[in-house]
Amino acid sequence: MMRCPANLFHLLITACLLLALAGSASCSTYQNLVVYQSDTALIALGELSAGYPSLSPNHHPYTIEPKKLLTLLESLEYRESSLLPFSWGQPRRVFTSKQGKMLAQELSKAFGMALPQEVVAFTVADEEKPDRRTKGFTFIAGDELHLILEELRQPSYLGEQKTYQPQAHRWELIPGNNQRLYASRPEGKGTVPQWIICPLKP
Numbered sequence: 667m668m669r670c671p672a673n674l675f676h677l678l679i680t681a682c683l684l685l686a687l688a689g690s691a692s693c694s695t696y697q698n699l700v701v702y703q704s705d706t707a708l709i710a711l712g713e714l715s716a717g718y719p720s721l722s723p724n725h726h727p728y729t730i731e732p733k734k735l736l737t738l739l740e741s742l743e744y745r746e747s748s749l750l751p752f753s754w755g756q757p758r759r760v761f762t763s764k765q766g767k768m769l770a771q772e773l774s775k776a777f778g779m780a781l782p783q784e785v786v787a788f789t790v791a792d793e794e795k796p797d798r799r800t801k802g803f804t805f806i807a808g809d810e811l812h813l814i815l816e817e818l819r820q821p822s823y824l825g826e827q828k829t830y831q832p833q834a835h836r837w838e839l840i841p842g843n844n845q846r847l848y849a850s851r852p853e854g855k856g857t858v859p860q861w862i863i864c865p866l867k868p
Contacts, residue, residue: 702772706791709772711784723782725806736770738864743840811864
């Protein structure tokens, strides 16, 4: 019976360890990977927050030009409820021009890096009041971009007693051309006012 030389045995063990490490690295995810960070914005890859229905696997990685993303972001509007019952205020843009350009550039990169089980989380500070922030998630399912807003110009510090931040029941996104709100039930019923869907293809 032939026996392997000691040095050959060690080489085989080393090769097996290298293959195992390579395999584990290829299976690792970009979970919580920061794609972009500045004094006024943060974009990272991670999992969708608990409580939202999962539509995964998402269509990631996905190639989309910043210009196309900018067009979608600039079209997003919301409205606040007024003091009168069943009355709403005038539509307002969700993102400013400066915020839209930054988000379009960095979200384009993030979508190209994201894995099917991941979403892109973003936080941007308000330009007029930097202590307030807009926060949410976005992902691509099929050929549609989904965007969920969790906070809209909400104070980022604790202890504020009075705020004009529209709460979940006081503001809603306004679907534009070919856009729609996510519906939790068939036939478009049970819409979620903070979850908008934008088609990426005609």
